[in-house]
Amino acid sequence: MRLLQVLVETEHLDDVLDTLREEDIDPVVFSVDDGGDFVRGAGSNSDSDADADAPESGPGRKMVQFPVPTEAVDRVRDAMTDIGIKEEYLVIVNAETAATPHYSALVDRYMEGTEEEERISNEEIRTKVRNLNPRPTTYYSMTVLSAFVATAGLLLDSPALVVGSMVIAPQIGAALTASVGTALDERSLFVEGIKSTLAGLVVAIVAAAVLGWGLKTAQFVAPSLSVTTVQQISSRTSPGLLTLLVALCAGSAGGFGLATELPVSIVGVAVAAAILPAAAAVGIGMAWVIPTVALGAFVLLAVNVTGIVLAGAATLWYLGYRPQHWSEAASATAKVRTLLGRPTTYVVLGLFVTTAIGPGVLLAQQIAFENQATTAVQDVIEGPGYEDLELSAVEIEFSDLGVSEDRREVTVTVRRPVDRSYPSLAGVLRRAITAETDERVTVTVEFVEQQKDSP
Known part of the structure; x- marks a missing residue:
C-alpha cells in the first residue's frame, strides 16, 4: 500500500477530487500557505458531504493526500496527468494499513485481478x-x-x-x-x-x-x-x-x-x-x-x-x-x-x-560440440563389445579457446565390472568424437568399478 501526497493548484482541485472519487479513492486535502507550511486540513470522499468538507476555494495550492494499493499508483497518476495536473511535488510513501470509507473496495478490485497486476510505479522502481x-x-x-x-x-x-x-x-x-x-x-x-x-x-x-x-x-x-x-x-x-x-x-x-x-x-x-x-x-x-x-x-x-x-x-x-x-x-x-x-x-x-x-559465437560452438561429443560417446558405449559398461558422465573442457590444435578435452566416466578392463576405450572414443565433430580432442576415461550380485 502507498500513501501519495500531491501538491495541486487550487483551480484544479475540484477536477482532482472528482477524478479520485471516480476511482473510489478517499482523499484528504490540506491547505498550504505561500511558504509551503501546512495551515489547516480537511477532506472526505463521501459524495454526500464532499462539498461541505472540501477546503475553501482561493488562490494558492492544496496538498492532496490519499492511500491506494501499490498496483494503483500508476493508474492514478496517469488519470491526474490526463486532466492536466503537473507533478511538481509528489511524495510516495510506503504505508502499512488504511481505514477509509472506500479503501476495502478499492483493494478488492486490484487483489481480485480486475485491475492491473501487482507492480510498482516507475518512480518507485x-x-x-x-x-x-x-x-x-x-x-x-x-x-x-x-x-x-x-x-x-x-x-x-x-x-x-x-x-x-x-x-x-x-x-x-x-x-x-x-x-x-x-x-x-x-x-x-x-x-x-x-x-x-x-x-x-x-x-x-x-x-x-x-x-x-x-x-x-x-x-x-x-x-x-x-x-x-x-x-x-x-x-x-x-x-x-x-x-x-x-x-x-x-x-x-x-x-x-x-x-x-x-x-x-x-x-x-x-x-x-x-x-x-x-x-x-x-x-x-x-x-x-x-x-x-x-x-x-x-x-x-x-x-x-x-x-x-x-x-x-x-x-x-x-x-x-x-x-x-x-x-x-x-x-x-x-x-x-x-x-x-x-x-x-x-x-x-x-x-x-x-x-x-565474440563470446556468443564461442558459446554456440561449445554447446554444439558438447551435443555432438556426447552423442558419439553414447553410440560407442551402447555398441558391441561394451555391453557391460554404464556411462556415468561426459565432461568437456573448452580449455584454450582454440589456441592449440588439441583444444578440446573430454573426460568420460563409466562404470565397469571389477573383472573387466578396456585399455583401448580412450582411443576408440577419441576417434569416434573426432569423426563426429571433425575436431581434434584429448580423451580421458575414468573407470568406476562396480560389483553386482544376483540371486
Whole structure:
C-alpha cells in the first residue's frame, strides 16, 4: 500500500477530487500557505458531504493526500496527468494499513485481478534499484572481500566458500540499474549501472589476482598446483548453456523482484553466482599466468553480465514498464522511431552484438560440440563389445579457446565390472568424437568399478 501526497493548484482541485472519487479513492486535502507550511486540513470522499468538507476555494495550492494499493499508483497518476495536473511535488510513501470509507473496495478490485497486476510505479522502481547500490566505499570494500572469499573457495575447491562469497557480493544493484535504464530508456540510469558493474568487476579481478599472486608467492598454495585441474576453477573457464541459463534466470528474477513487493536481496545471490566466481577465476588465471584460464573465464563473465542485464530489461518490459516519453496512443512505428533515436538503444545493441559475435559465437560452438561429443560417446558405449559398461558422465573442457590444435578435452566416466578392463576405450572414443565433430580432442576415461550380485 502507498500513501501519495500531491501538491495541486487550487483551480484544479475540484477536477482532482472528482477524478479520485471516480476511482473510489478517499482523499484528504490540506491547505498550504505561500511558504509551503501546512495551515489547516480537511477532506472526505463521501459524495454526500464532499462539498461541505472540501477546503475553501482561493488562490494558492492544496496538498492532496490519499492511500491506494501499490498496483494503483500508476493508474492514478496517469488519470491526474490526463486532466492536466503537473507533478511538481509528489511524495510516495510506503504505508502499512488504511481505514477509509472506500479503501476495502478499492483493494478488492486490484487483489481480485480486475485491475492491473501487482507492480510498482516507475518512480518507485528507480528509487528501489538505487537503494540497492551502496556507497562507493562500501561497494568496493564488499567487492574486494567477496572476491577474496571467492578466490579462496576456488583454490581450495570449496563450493561452500564460493557460495559464501556470493552472499556478500554487492553486484546486484549495479546490474539491475542497467536493466532498469534499458527498459525505461533512461541513459543516466543505464550508464550508471554499466559503469558501476564494470568498475566492480575490475576491482574484483584485480583483488583476486593480487590475492592469488600473494598466496602463490608466499607458498600458502603449492607452486605445483595446476589450477586447470581444480574443478571449481575449470568449470568457470568456458561458457556453457547451463551457465547462460543461470545468468538469464538471475536477471529475470531480479526484474520480478524490482517490479513487485518481492524481496530482491535473495536474488542477489543468484546474480553474484553468475558474476563473482567467474571474475575471481579471471584473477586466478592472471596470477598463475595462464592466459587460457583468464580468457575463458572472461568470456564466461562477459556472457553472464550481458545476459543478466538483458534478461532483467526484458522482464521489466514484459511486466509493462515503458519509457515515460512514450505515449500510449502512439503507433508502434512511432515508438520504434523514437527508440532508434535514443543513444541508449545503440549502446545496448552494441553490448548484445559484441556478446553475440565474440563470446556468443564461442558459446554456440561449445554447446554444439558438447551435443555432438556426447552423442558419439553414447553410440560407442551402447555398441558391441561394451555391453557391460554404464556411462556415468561426459565432461568437456573448452580449455584454450582454440589456441592449440588439441583444444578440446573430454573426460568420460563409466562404470565397469571389477573383472573387466578396456585399455583401448580412450582411443576408440577419441576417434569416434573426432569423426563426429571433425575436431581434434584429448580423451580421458575414468573407470568406476562396480560389483553386482544376483540371486
